Amino acid sequence: MKQVEILLPTAAPHGFDYRVPEGMTLKAGDIVSVPFGRGESLGVVWGEGKAELAAHKIKPVSAQHTQFPPLCDAMRQFIDWAAWYNCAPKGAMLKMALPIADIDKEGRTRVETSVDTANIKLAHLSEAQKKAAAALEDKIGKGFSVTLLDGVTGSGKTEVYFDAIAHALKSENQILVLLPEIALSIQWLERFWQRFGFTPIVWNSSITSAKKRSSWQAIAKGEARVVVGARSALFLPYKKLALIVVDEEHDQSYKQEDGVIYHARDMAVARARFEQLPLVLVSATPSLESYYNARQGKYAEVSLPARHGGAELPATKMIDMRQAALDSGTFVSPILREKLAQAIAAGHQAMLFLNRRGYAPLLLCRACGHRFQCPHCSSWMVLHRSKHRLICHHCDYRIEEPKSCPACGAEDKLAACGPGVERLSEEVASFLPQARVAVMASDSMNSHKELSDTITAMSERRIDLLIGTQMIAKGHHFGDLAIVGVVDADLGLAGGDLRAAERTYQLLHQLSGRAGREQVRGTVYLQSFLPEHPVMKALVAGDREAFLQAELQARERAQMPPFSRLAAIIVEGTQEETVMRTAKQLAAASPLPRDTCRLLGPAPAPLYRLSGKFRYRLLVRAGRNVNVPDTMRGWLEAQHPPASVRIKIDMDPMSFL
Numbered sequence: 227m228k229q230v231e232i233l234l235p236t237a238a239p240h241g242f243d244y245r246v247p248e249g250m251t252l253k254a255g256d257i258v259s260v261p262f263g264r265g266e267s268l269g270v271v272w273g274e275g276k277a278e279l280a281a282h283k284i285k286p287v288s289a290q291h292t293q294f295p296p297l298c299d300a301m302r303q304f305i306d307w308a309a310w311y312n313c314a315p316k317g318a319m320l321k322m323a324l325p326i327a328d329i330d331k332e333g334r335t336r337v338e339t340s341v342d343t344a345n346i347k348l349a350h351l352s353e354a355q356k357k358a359a360a361a362l363e364d365k366i367g368k369g370f371s372v373t374l375l376d377g378v379t380g381s382g383k384t385e386v387y388f389d390a391i392a393h394a395l396k397s398e399n400q401i402l403v404l405l406p407e408i409a410l411s412i413q414w415l416e417r418f419w420q421r422f423g424f425t426p427i428v429w430n431s432s433i434t435s436a437k438k439r440s441s442w443q444a445i446a447k448g449e450a451r452v453v454v455g456a457r458s459a460l461f462l463p464y465k466k467l468a469l470i471v472v473d474e475e476h477d478q479s480y481k482q483e484d485g486v487i488y489h490a491r492d493m494a495v496a497r498a499r500f501e502q503l504p505l506v507l508v509s510a511t512p513s514l515e516s517y518y519n520a521r522q523g524k525y526a527e528v529s530l531p532a533r534h535g536g537a538e539l540p541a542t543k544m545i546d547m548r549q550a551a552l553d554s555g556t557f558v559s560p561i562l563r564e565k566l567a568q569a570i571a572a573g574h575q576a577m578l579f580l581n582r583r584g585y586a587p588l589l590l591c592r593a594c595g596h597r598f599q600c601p602h603c604s605s606w607m608v609l610h611r612s613k614h615r616l617i618c619h620h621c622d623y624r625i626e627e628p629k630s631c632p633a634c635g636a637e638d639k640l641a642a643c644g645p646g647v648e649r650l651s652e653e654v655a656s657f658l659p660q661a662r663v664a665v666m667a668s669d670s671m672n673s674h675k676e677l678s679d680t681i682t683a684m685s686e687r688r689i690d691l692l693i694g695t696q697m698i699a700k701g702h703h704f705g706d707l708a709i710v711g712v713v714d715a716d717l718g719l720a721g722g723d724l725r726a727a728e729r730t731y732q733l734l735h736q737l738s739g740r741a742g743r744e745q746v747r748g749t750v751y752l753q754s755f756l757p758e759h760p761v762m763k764a765l766v767a768g769d770r771e772a773f774l775q776a777e778l779q780a781r782e783r784a785q786m787p788p789f790s791r792l793a794a795i796i797v798e799g800t801q802e803e804t805v806m807r808t809a810k811q812l813a814a815a816s817p818l819p820r821d822t823c824r825l826l827g828p829a830p831a832p833l834y835r836l837s838g839k840f841r842y843r844l845l846v847r848a849g850r851n852v853n854v855p856d857t858m859r860g861w862l863e864a865q866h867p868p869a870s871v872r873i874k875i876d877m878d879p880m881s882f883l
């Protein structure tokens with residue numbers, strides 16, 4: 227090749243032509259450096275150049291990085307496909323594969339890459355686990371497959387896929403495990419180390435850039451054998467990937483909502499298909515999409531119906547809050563208080579769950595009714611009493627906790643409305659003054675270490691009662707947990723978007739899965755004002771199947787995913803009038819075929835103002851056979867919105883705010 231198309235890790239939708247200098251031989255996938263703007267940039271040879279310009283007018287490639295293997299065809303096809311599917315620039319996708327600049331620089335941070343398979347311990351698996359592990363192992367090295375490993379909480383799913391990893395490690399290849407919240411993987415890493423005798427490479431946003439470089443080098447060269455990471459780890463250029471595991475596949479945090487919008491679980495399916503390798507999706511509460519695909523026979527299914535070691539699933543009980551006599555300003559019902567006190571007196575541990583950070587979600591003036599709203603967003607400022615601040619949870623705008631009302635000047639009339647975890651801990655101290663209590667929320671944990679210390683303290687039973695947001699719902703194994711109290715089981719149902727019921731069910735079910743994992747039989751108490759809601763009834767009956775079936779039928783009636791596909795368009799900008807006009811023009815220019823698609827909106831977004839921008843939303847619902855990405859791209863490319871307006875596409879949206 228004399229001229230090559232080089233894709234750069236920038237926001238460009240396509241590559242640029244460069245000349246191949248004398249004495250250099252390049253092929254597709256090679257990693258190179260090229261002059262770009264005023265400096266140099268890394269890039270990847272994407273194919274032959276278009277040769278639209280005379281050779282002397284285009285710049286030459288400056289260097290070839292031969293110490294790294296080229297990006298294979300499957301990887302480049304995956305990047306092309308992911309950019310197409312998500313209506314995102316190809317360069318932005320490549321940036322996730324090449325997230326570092328100085329790739330040749332010798333890493334000072336050492337990453338552990340040697341693996342001695344003789345150190346891998348044999349696990350004591352039950353018959354059901356052995357069968358499940360064998361089914362997964364059977365897929366390795368046999369091309370593309372997706373298997374849903376569906377097992378109740380505490381059934382030992384991790385040990386099962388660890389077995390598959392051990393099997394895959396026998397050959398010289400790489401394994402990727404995606405976890406939803408890497409910050410919560412401390413217990414996971416410990417279990418991994420105990421089983422395998424080495425630490426896998428951890429890839430997430432909080433690792434230092436030096437560590438990132440060494441890790442990337444080890445991954446690209448194929449030296450990193452097991453990589454565990456958050457969603458962005460999916461896009462790295464593994465040299466010889468043999469297996470991908472997506473743990474807690476239903477988790478919402480797999481959806482990347484800023485920058486390039488994509489769903490890492492769905493992209494993992496695509497990558498496995500391009501690279502012809504097996505993918506394992508793991509969950510106790512599979513997403514409706516994965517459940518449906520398994521039922522349709524598109525995914526293989528491996529189930530673990532019982533808890534490991536004969537532990538019983540926790541009982542779920544409803545506390546009807548319409549009948550609970552609560553004192554004003556308190557949120558824990560008398561019955562739940564009593565159960566918590568009994569459990570702790572008997573030497574067990576308990577958890578209280580409330581998905582609200584801070585002290586109270588709203589501060590109100592009782593003299594004039596003034597509510598503290600964020601000046602940049604359509605949302606209330608959340609009171610964080612421990613920090614003496616009001617904080618906007620959408621844009622992080624902060625002010626000092628006021629002493630008087632800015633509207634009427636009244637003093638001592640400001641009232642905190644509703645509970646947050648901070649306020650809950652205050653209430654707990656009033657009825658369990660002796661209990662050792664800790665609060666775990668993303669903003670109450672100042673560091674990774676503090677978080678891991680809290681988890682360790684809970685595991686070692688130095689905490690009686692752990693209060694927390696959804697951070698406490700995921701994956702943890704606390705052997706002596708007898709009671710889980712859900713302060714506001716209805717919270718997730720408010721707002722009522724497409725997935726509200728599914729999400730609430732998953733969250734509450736996962737939470738209940740924390741209880742009674744060993745000798746104690748756990749009990750989960752759900753405080754609800756909607757005890758008749760199908761989600762609550764399914765949780766009490768422990769009938770997951772009935773819930774999923776009912777939810778699927780409801781989706782089919784409404785022709786919602788997985789029976790159709792959705793794409794959201796968000797129009798935003800600082801000038802209200804211009805944003806509205808652009809959104810209307812966009813809708814008027816819709817090329818959507820009327821027989822297979824429906825356009826909803828434009829409508830002001832529920833979060834109408836965000837960080838000072840006004841927002842409108844449009845929602846496309848399309849039949850399964852419609853080529854949504856091409857339709858969307860054609861539609862938007864014909865638009866010429868004013869420079870102050872941004873139009874974003876969110877394929878398969880999870881959030882409707």
Ligand SMILES: [Zn+2]
Pocket residue numbers: 591592593594595596631632633634635636
């Ligand atoms: Zn006032």
Ligand SMILES: [Zn+2]
Pocket residue numbers: 600601602603618619620621622623837
């Ligand atoms: Zn705000």
